[in-house]
Amino acid sequence: MKPGARIAAVIELYDGWTQTRDDADRVISGYFGNRRYIGGGDRREISERFYNLIRHQARLGWWLAECGYEFQDGRARMIAELVLQDKRKAEDISSMFNGEEFCPNPLHPAENHLINKLTGKTLDHDGQPGAVKTELPKWLYAELLKLHHENLPAEMAAYNQPAKLDLRVNRLQGTVEDAIKSLEADGIHNIERTPYAPNGLRLPLGVNMLVTAAYKDGLIEIQDEASQICVRLVDAKPGMHILDMCAGGGGKTLGMASDMRGKGHILACDTHGGRLDNSRKRAKRAGAGDCIQQRIIADERDSWLRNKSGFFDRVLLDVPCSGLGTLRRNPALRWRIGQRDIRTLMANQSKILKAGAAKVTKGGRLIYATCSIMPEENERLIETFMRDRKDFRPVPISEIWPDAPKSVPVPGGKDKPWLRLSPNVHGTDGFFVAVFERTAKGKVK
């Protein structure tokens, strides 16, 4: 594709996204699905540019308003991005906006004027309000400021960078060294070990794992280090009975099966049958099929599941959440989620927490997890649980993972029963895990 045609594609994608406010990934796959002739390199550049427009949404909007420019559409934003971020000169931009087939129409005088005004400026400006600087809607900025205070700009800067690709080595199929060797044989280099998760590998952006032998043989799974740490905090052991109540596509189910050396039993439940089907396929590939049973449930009050009260050594609740911890991968989420969504999610999370707690055997553990950064979905919910459920003992992170205090920064202190992860502090997705143990004395509620 000519450079101008790629730019035109980005503009079209962006305008499509603003009209529907649909999931950005879905917008991209729909676009390329209808244009199979577009090659891999073009797809990568178009997607990257599209995500950058979303990552720079608030600052580009601020600059267009600041320049008194009357449009805020994809074309205006693309021009501003090319000047402010890519430092392109006016003649360079007009060579792409040339009106040739598949390229954007030639620049008009108001656009040339805009380019002149923006030339020499950068995306950031001291005059931008905090919410604009951090690329957050105002309500979310106010909430996150209460949590991170003066660290919020650094936190959000980390969320605004694309994430590298993390892998988990499936110990049922080999060692970390085996996986590195296999990936290198497939021409993949610059493989790093993840700093905290013992079976994690980190790869540069843009590597296609799905074609590698290690992936096809079930030796590796794609999984962010935060999720791997969550699995570590479940502390699954061979022979245990585990309930993964919101198992979805099975990322954490498989991690636990690997920790259990394939011995024991994991009941993987979800309300979404398609995700469980996917989990079944992945379990087979990972060689973990024998210890995992998938079961679709109506919801957390499912009558079949209710009969399993007080049965499990571990109950993992990786609850449905706002997903705001995955902003590195899903930068558009912040513009789609509202305060009302958070309240609805919190009500559901609270019901799932209560139902999940009832399934834990005495001496067993309840693990609550989200990939959200919102205190309402995390600390607030857990504080209420701790107040109401004296039959559960909060388990300090240092007790479950004795070497964590040395290696993993635990914000709030190692004695807390929860761990909050962030790309700024840990280099992972934003994630929250809390762990409780049912005491022998407590009564099942």
Ligand SMILES: C[S@@+](CC[C@H](N)C(=O)[O-])C[C@H]1O[C@@H](n2cnc3c(N)ncnc32)[C@H](O)[C@@H]1O
């Ligand atoms: C965060 S995702 C789980 C991700 C999964 N654990 C993994 O590691 O790949 C949350 C899951 O909860 C499921 N879910 C939603 N409501 C539920 C409910 N009431 N009971 C059980 N699962 C539910 C969703 O279908 C979704 O798959």
